[in-house]
Amino acid sequence: MSGWLAPRPGDPEREGVGEELTRVATAQAGFFTTAQVLRLGFASDEIGERVADGSWVKIERDLFRLKDCPHSDLEEFAKWCTWFGAAAAVSHQSAAELHGLGHLYPRFIHLSTVLSPPSPTQQLALHRRSLRPEDCEQVGPLRITTPLCTALDLAASGISQELLDEVVADGVAIGRLNARALHGQCGSLPAQVAQRVEHALATCT
DSSP states (O other): OOGGGGOOTTHHHHHHHHHHHHHHTTTTTTTEEEHHHHHHHHHHHHHHHHHTSSSSEEEEEEEEETTTTTOOHHHHHHHHHHHHTTOOOOHHHHHHHHOOSOOOOOEEEEESOOSSSOOOSEEEEEEEEEOGGGGGHHHTTTTOHHHHHHHHHHTTTHHHHHHHHHHHHHHHHHHHOOOHHHHHTTSSSSSHHHHHHHHHTTTTT
């Protein structure tokens, strides 16, 4: 991997900076942002140089990828988590899909983020909000809402009761959802959402 980021001749500090970027990018499925490379100490003119020499591949505005980083099934999700930053998380239908809950077949990548820039692509469904640390877990290069948070998000969304029942039943069956913990959340939910959760739990018994 060190070959991806060759230091500039005569500048020994470049090697350490390159290795640090490799570490950061590898944890993000090879992706990194303009802001990240500038924080690490790269000069702005180096970005164009690295793209020109093929070391970095430009993916989107202010988003790049190390050329030779191995590809993975989570790459598309990791790309947008990196672009929106550390507070972003895969959520809603996309989180259910990755957790193996139900069969929602989402048309978009659902992402929760505190940032409010316009979506750079029509592939995304953005849910602008902040998430507590306990609402999320790390899955490889992704921050993703927990099965419990995902089920509650879907109960408050527009999916049908039948699909919600399937999500909850799958989660309980494979041990990713605790029925008692999910029911315990109902007291703090709007009445209609709580009813949807209770109906889904009833189908598990």
